[in-house]
Amino acid sequence: MLLFFSSLTLGQESKEPPSSTSLPPKEKFHLFLLVGQSNMAGRGKVTPADQTANPKVLMFDQTGNWVPAVDPLHFDKPKVVGVGLGRTFGLEIAQDNPDVTIGLIPCAVGGSPIASWEPGALDKATKTHPYDDAMKRAHQALQAGELKGILWHQGESDSSPEKAKVYEEKLHALIARFRRELNAPDVPFIAGQMGQFSERPWNEAKQKVDQVHQDLPNNVPHTAFVSSDGLKHKGDNVHFDAESYRELGRRYAKAYRELKKADTQP
Template sequence: MILMNFKPLKILLGLLAGTTAAFGQTAPEQMDLYLLIGQSNMAGRGMTDAASQPNSSKIWAINRHNEWKMAADPLHEDKPAVVGAGPGLTFAQEMLQKQPGRSIGLIPCAVGGSGIDDWQPGAKHEQTGIYAYDEMLARVKEAQKRGTIKGIIWHQGESDSSPEKKGAYAAKLADFFKRLRRDTHTDNVPVVVGTLGDFYVAKNPDAAVINQIIADYAKGNKLVYLASAAGLVHKGDDTHFDTRSARELGHRYAEAFLKKEE
């Protein structure tokens, strides 16, 4: 009689089952979708850490290959060598906390270094080669197969903080959102716009004009709300939020978004 040791087999089967479960998860059929757009401080440049991978089956993100993955930082793929923790993941976690019965799908489309002119149809962002607006529309269309856009969050303006560009920013921002709402069928969807960091204004005083334009746009337009970056700090480069501040900004985006329901 031959005695067989089944213990290694059981271990192998257990590992295979765990692997199958991990890879077998798919995004829910219906999610609340949130569009994340702007430049590097929306994409995120903070250091990633353990909190960057929450492994929540309730929060998903669509990548540039139109694949849904459980959301983790970095969410964006604009500059793979430097992208990191941004506000988007914390924003989603805050929204989930307030609406635990829902599943969230993030549509990350920020492009570091992009100016408002780079968010025009057909415009190519020279630093990255990304057609920011066109790629965003294509990704939104794919994402909408699994849900409805419930909100848009925007952080951009550093690249337009110059004497030559600041004067035209207000009109260009208004035109951008008018086009965006039309092209994504989001006329009745809340938008939250964020101000630039105090540290950036200190380095570049023209950024104060951009912040005022952003604040005025939120104040003067229906379904537009403001997330202030006041008091947040940079990661040592006078330009990008550190991890803690990026997450706090995400919290402020969610707070501004949820105020509409009060």
Template structure:
């Protein structure tokens, strides 16, 4: 009974803190997480993923700041472990004077065409770009946008779509930076997994375009997903791979 009381008290305390986090006088670094399912995460949630870090927060579905735990995203019921939480852990340990604020906004199955103003994603009955922009603007009063993480391209690995991917991605970056008044905010992308490339030939072209992005757009970087494992569906990273991908994103972000 005593343990049950303590557990209930901890839950109540977390809820109270989440409703009224005190960020005043503290440096809150915001990171927007966008793309499709491998950014949202489909890895199996483990106990460590449910353990909050005192300096890592996330904006929940209701635009409230809560301690960051997996699953962070809510795009689909199968949301699980993605790269975002491990990314935040590395960034938090790199600078112990800051609080990390994550803005989960990825949407599983979303093609890049839905990441434009008014773009609609039928699978989730959502507007990925508009929703991400709205959530980012809701978070901005609490801190400063320090980076945008993008992992997407599986849905565009098709003969009719792959040729225009770079043009659309460049336009997306420009829009986000303009709308969020962050002209030089770092934008880090990640390549698609080897397991997906081996199954879908056009994915190789998407990866080459992602690798070329830093040569075309300032303040961008590309991290490699090479060698990372999948959960058994030849599409999604497993939990260890998602965490490693998050560490790779963090190492790239720290160089800005």
């Protein structure tokens, strides 16, 4: 096993991605990009169990180090970030594949519309460039492992009449751009359904965005849709509660397994 140290510690530029954790061989390090807005980043209440390290599930932290994947994974809005779906997804996939290590690359930005996920686009609320930042982090992380999937949860910020009209075009373009830039033409792309909360009924625009997500497997190869049926919010009618995030992670893992199974069938 290889052990990488931060380039700051060495006092010189490192050609390898900095890390404070022992890493497996590249082909045994399966990486997943976590992108979208706040329901990907996670806003659930963190418990001690969510911060229990598993040596088979790592995360690429804000400083570019591989460290144990404990919640919160994301850092888009430090005052509110919490439990999300990523850690549970990682644990599920690690359990399926005991000979590999799972690496999570958290890049979601709360409140970001899909227009923020284009090259050069600025997210004014966080003063970040979601797409550019994600690609920079992904390329750095991919020095250590192999990309095996992209997990997407987003859409609330595009649930207005004008934005919903172009959402399908933008999402399809985004998937193609991710795959092209990351040199992964067939990498699985999994989109999750927005929260269905009776206290906040969907408008027509939100229904349109949801339909784009649901239609994805029929329109773009190697994609999947994950339902949010039965999941609960944390009291704000927007974000899932912690247990619903964990269940969502299990559903993403199930969708990933089914995509991989379909890819191996003749």
